[in-house]
Amino acid sequence: MSNISTNQDHGVAVASGFFRIVLYIGILVLIIWMGRAAYCFGYDIFNQQAMSPGDGQEITVVIKEGASVYNIGKTLKKKGLIKDAKVFYIQEKLSVYKGKLTPGTYILSTAFTPDQIMAVLAGAEEDESTEEEIW
Numbered sequence: 001m002s003n004i005s006t007n008q009d010h011g012v013a014v015a016s017g018f019f020r021i022v023l024y025i026g027i028l029v030l031i032i033w034m035g036r037a038a039y040c041f042g043y044d045i046f047n048q049q050a051m052s053p054g055d056g057q058e059i060t061v062v063i064k065e066g067a068s069v070y071n072i073g074k075t076l077k078k079k080g081l082i083k084d085a086k087v088f089y090i091q092e093k094l095s096v097y098k099g100k101l102t103p104g105t106y107i108l109s110t111a112f113t114p115d116q117i118m119a120v121l122a123g124a125e126e127d128e129s130t131e132e133e134i135w
Contacts, residue, residue, distance in 0.1 A: 044087045045094070048113040051080055056111025063121065065103045069093075072101060072121070081108055081117060088114055097122040 050056065059079050063072055069092045073085030082088050091114050092098060100122035108117055 041087070044084060045090050048091070048115055049083075050111045050113050050116075051082065052110040054111060056109040058107050058109050060105065061108055062105050063101070063103045067103065069101060076108075076117065079108075081110060081112070082114055091115070092118060097124070100124075 059081060061075060061079055061081070063075070067075075070085055070089045073082065073088035073092075076082045076088060077085050092101065095115060095118055097115075097118040101118065102121065102123055106120055108120060112120070
């Protein structure tokens, strides 16, 4: 009788070990997935790309009074000017145009980077010499 009990205890220990290994593998996969997602999000924030190279296409955008930066980003995404509204939101928070985007009707190009779009929406004139001095 004690022999049967020992075999059952051994089976429980094996099953417990198996589920522990599966749990560790699941946690490892989750950590890798989260790290990859965080890297891609950060890469998109700091590697600003225009939606189309060259001259691009001009698009009229209307920014309403009281629109949040995220809503502006959603409008720009819908018009094909940016890839992700969340990324645009963070880019605006990290830029010199933080809190300076104003409502109005604008003509933007798909060849503009998010910084160039923010400059237009903030009413700032882009000064190439100042930009070169900064970088």
